Amino acid sequence: MQREIYLDNSATTRPYDAVIDYINDINRETYGNASSLHTKGIEAEKIIKAARQKIADTMKVDSKEIIFTSGGTESNNLAILGYLEANPRKGKHIITSSIEHPSVLEVFKYLQGKGYKVDFINVNQEGIIQIEELRQKITKETALISIMLVNNEIGSIQPLEDIVRARNELNREAVLHVDAVQAYGKIAILPKKSGIEMLTVSSHKIHGPKGVGALYVDKNIRIKPVLHGGGQESLLRSGTENVPGIGGFGMSAEMIHISREESYQRMENLRNLFIDSLNKRLDRFTIISPEHALPYILNISFGDLRSEVLLHHLEEKGIFVSTGSACSSRKSIHSHVLKAIGIKSCDIEGAIRFSFSAFNTEQEIIDTVETMKEIVPKISVTRKGR
Ligand SMILES: Cc1ncc(COP(=O)(O)O)c(C=O)c1O
Structure with a gap:
């Protein structure tokens, strides 16, 4: 499996x-x-x-x-x-x-x-x-x-x-x-x-x-x-x-x-590990979530690719994420939240929400970033080539 x-x-x-x-x-x-x-x-x-x-x-x-x-x-x-x-x-x-x-x-x-x-x-x-x-x-x-x-x-x-x-x-x-x-x-x-x-x-x-x-x-x-x-x-x-x-x-x-307090600490660690690993492996992304946000939610834009494409590539590898919020992501409208905080349209198009729970492990974060390192350059190139 x-x-x-x-x-x-x-x-x-x-x-x-x-x-x-x-x-x-x-x-x-x-x-x-x-x-x-x-x-x-x-x-x-x-x-x-x-x-x-x-x-x-x-x-x-x-x-x-x-x-x-x-x-x-x-x-x-x-x-x-x-x-x-x-x-x-x-x-x-x-x-x-x-x-x-x-x-x-x-x-x-x-x-x-x-x-x-x-x-x-x-x-x-x-x-x-x-x-x-x-x-x-x-x-x-x-x-x-x-x-x-x-x-x-x-x-x-x-x-x-x-x-x-x-x-x-x-x-x-x-x-x-x-x-x-x-x-x-x-x-x-x-x-x-x-x-x-x-x-x-x-x-x-x-x-x-x-x-x-x-x-x-x-x-x-x-x-x-x-x-x-x-x-x-x-x-x-x-x-x-x-x-x-x-x-x-x-x-x-x-x-x-x-386990609320302990989980909060763990989520901070997972989020920091995620960001550190991304910094080491990918060069073009923008963290949309504010620094003092709840560590359970990390919204990141990969700019020049479409988030839906990345979502489906990740899904093929067994990794499940979201574009915008689940409630509006099936509609082809831009997130009202990202617009409200002044994110540019092109960055909204490339935005992915990673959201964690106490079930997630460090290994999962490392594997996800490794997978993104493979996928992101490929689909960015595909889009430029269109
Ligand atoms: C902030 C917020 N409020 C309300 C809801 C709706 O909750 P429910 O799915 O239980 O109707 C959600 C669900 O996504 C939410 O994130």
Whole structure:
């Protein structure tokens, strides 16, 4: 069997083996509907309760403040739409950044169409939002600010303290929602201590199953559901609970947090090894990710070649990477994130995102760079020859 080197962990991760086993066990044994009154239902309910507690513990919040959803996209939608629907008198102005994930950006554009005044704050070349601009935009009419903690394409980390301070000084009533999908399990996130009212997390980015996520909502904040039905999740997210998914998510959240700091160190080493090895073996590339980015994400442009071509050559050798973000890479549009940080079109065309996880090894990094040393000169030449 050909070796597999998976370097697309920001798109999704391979679940932990223990999580796969646990999900299988739940599917086999604990398949009851958590709302049923008999023991099969009660057992399923216990799994959800334990998972809710585990997720709450990782953020040091009350388990009643955790709502399970179908993933990061739904949590982002629920936070933004659900808050505005429940609080119509808080103002008709909302703020986000220009480099959010589509599951925030598209909600903001939708709301713009519904009459909200919307501001998209610009970022600097390092992918960090312009705090001065944010300060100028916050008014008494601002109902909600939604900012991602770590960007999924370049790994830039937003200065949460500065954002919270700006909000506190200029309009304490405006709620702050943070999309922490790429940050959760990698850096410490304590919403109560930080002053965040709502926080989105997703299971499949932390070696859990796909199709499950959570939204933290501070108990003093009121939101309304987006999905209406049987009233599960304290009336905020109807639909029969995804018990295996929720159970698996709880387990992966617990596991990733046990080794969080150690993994962060390892990722820094892997990223540095990657850059050092590239420097020794290739002469033309530009590192797009900022220096202080999350070490799990490394975006690099190989300038005069098309990233899709490189991606497929790497794939032939069993190495899996991404061009831009997985969510937009099938569309032939340029990444809005790379544009926002001022990357030239030709460099955007040659950009590849390598994203690491605790499953990756130094040997894999060395093998990847060796493979690139063979491929990159060949495909650069091919393109020039066209
Ligand atoms: C920053 C960010 N937010 C939200 C999402 C959406 O999460 P999910 O895939 O669980 O819907 C993603 C997924 O790529 C992401 O990277």
